Amino acid sequence: MHEMSLAEGIRTIVEEAAQAEGFGKVNAVVLEVGELAAVELESLRFCFEVVMQGTLAEGAALTVERVAGVGWCMSCGESVPIKALYDPCPKCGSYQVQPTDGTQMRVKALDVDGAVERAE
Amino acid sequence: MCTVCGCGVGEVTIGRSAATPRRSDAPTRGWKPVAAHAHAPDHAPPAEAPEAAETMDFGSGPARAHAPGLSQHEMLRIERDILGKNDGFAAANRRWLAERGIFALNLVSSPGSGKTTLLCKTIEALRGRVPVAVIEGDQQTECDAERIRATGAPALQINTGKGCHLDAAMVAQALGRLDLSGGSVLMVENVGNLVCPAAFDLGEAHKVVILSVTEGEDKPLKYPDMFAAADVMLLNKVDLLPHLAFDADKAVAFARRINPRLTVFRVSATTGEGFDDWLGWIDAARAPMAREA
Numbered sequence A: 001m002h003e004m005s006l007a008e009g010i011r012t013i014v015e016e017a018a019q020a021e022g023f024g025k026v027n028a029v030v031l032e033v034g035e036l037a038a039v040e041l042e043s044l045r046f047c048f049e050v051v052m053q054g055t056l057a058e059g060a061a062l063t064v065e066r067v068a069g070v071g072w073c074m075s076c077g078e079s080v081p082i083k084a085l086y087d088p089c090p091k092c093g094s095y096q097v098q099p100t101d102g103t104q105m106r107v108k109a110l111d112v113d114g115a116v117e118r119a120e
Numbered sequence B: 001m002c003t004v005c006g007c008g009v010g011e012v013t014i015g016r017s018a019a020t021p022r023r024s025d026a027p028t029r030g031w032k033p034v035a036a037h038a039h040a041p042d043h044a045p046p047a048e049a050p051e052a053a054e055t056m057d058f059g060s061g062p063a064r065a066h067a068p069g070l071s072q073h074e075m076l077r078i079e080r081d082i083l084g085k086n087d088g089f090a091a092a093n094r095r096w097l098a099e100r101g102i103f104a105l106n107l108v109s110s111p112g113s114g115k116t117t118l119l120c121k122t123i124e125a126l127r128g129r130v131p132v133a134v135i136e137g138d139q140q141t142e143c144d145a146e147r148i149r150a151t152g153a154p155a156l157q158i159n160t161g162k163g164c165h166l167d168a169a170m171v172a173q174a175l176g177r178l179d180l181s182g183g184s185v186l187m188v189e190n191v192g193n194l195v196c197p198a199a200f201d202l203g204e205a206h207k208v209v210i211l212s213v214t215e216g217e218d219k220p221l222k223y224p225d226m227f228a229a230a231d232v233m234l235l236n237k238v239d240l241l242p243h244l245a246f247d248a249d250k251a252v253a254f255a256r257r258i259n260p261r262l263t264v265f266r267v268s269a270t271t272g273e274g275f276d277d278w279l280g281w282i283d284a285a286r287a288p289m290a291r292e293a
């Protein structure tokens, strides 16, 4: 997984939100990252710091909310918790498990300084 | 930076422990909906959100009440996929290709699995039947594009520098520069890397993963994302099997454990073994696209 590109993706999202919302500074970026998402968080934190330099999110904290992995086991016919993609079903051992939650990588929210008044 | 290939900026850090997330002590003022798509920089938000627009307009959120001059923490709800931008470009590429009946394949593998050799052989085999063009992705050099051009097919090289994968925006630019004819086949050779390209949709019809018999049988288990993302696996260099301890059945079984729907062809890009099936698959898979265009 390419953490540098992901960090750049976050920067674009932040810049577009700033453009539209006119906030002055970003204090924290809140991500929602599923436990099944293909991303190295350590590496992403490093890239985030580098990529945000010189932007209004320079020095911003990166808060990561994890979402547990869930899959649908075809053999059991029910949702089962899964720790990693392509792991067998914890109940029956089948590999026919389709991930249904925990693969997301989203920017959920921004903690910003709303110093700029927006004309309504 | 990419932990697999060390791509990206700066030096590789080893054993760098994760920074504990600083908790925001800011008082939050409730969630505020923000647009799923931001407006282009020079676009003012429309006064009224258009009826059928897939965008939630920023302007529709509740007005803010700030004490003038006072800087306040505010929580903006964003809810946007980090790869959303790439996926948008990919969707546009896919539409563009479909309108022209162009069948695009995204070839992915470790470096040296034989992507370029396979491409050259495939182009030769399709000569006179269907025009083929190639987009070549490498970190550096024009070498592979030159190898393709030697077959007579047009090829455009994208050098990604430190980047370890092609993205859909790069391909969008390449599409504009290649003179592609309707109903043709476009082969994209991705940067040699079994990890990063899995996450970046380019707008292709199918990802084709190449595994060569000089690699380990367990590669599909070690790099599952790529085998899960692909529709076809070419097990290449089968001409070397007599000289190796590689267990082809085991490799295929591992790949199918990750992706039960995977179509597998055992081929040799040097001898042409297995190419009838591979070319047959291309013909069958592109037929509906070429018809609709």
Ligand SMILES: Nc1nc2c(ncn2[C@@H]2O[C@H](COP(=O)(O)OP(=O)(O)O)[C@@H](O)[C@H]2O)c(=O)[nH]1
Pocket (backbone or CB within 6 Å): B109, B110, B111, B112, B113, B114, B115, B116, B117, B118, B192, B236, B237, B238, B239, B240, B267, B268, B269, B270, B271
């Ligand atoms: N024996 C054998 N060698 C191959 C085959 N396909 C590719 N090669 C060799 O593998 C090396 C790497 O091939 P190349 O096409 O450059 O791989 P790429 O990095 O995936 O584009 C070259 O020396 C090729 O000649 C094959 O089917 N059999």
Ligand SMILES: [Mg+2]
Pocket (backbone or CB within 6 Å): B115, B116, B144, B189
């Ligand atoms: Mg090559």
Ligand SMILES: [Zn+2]
Pocket (backbone or CB within 6 Å): A073, A074, A075, A076, A077, A080, A089, A090, A091, A092, A093, A094
């Ligand atoms: Zn089960």
Ligand SMILES: [Zn+2]
Pocket (backbone or CB within 6 Å): A001, A002, A003, B002, B003, B004, B005, B006, B007, B164, B165, B193, B196
């Ligand atoms: Zn990478």
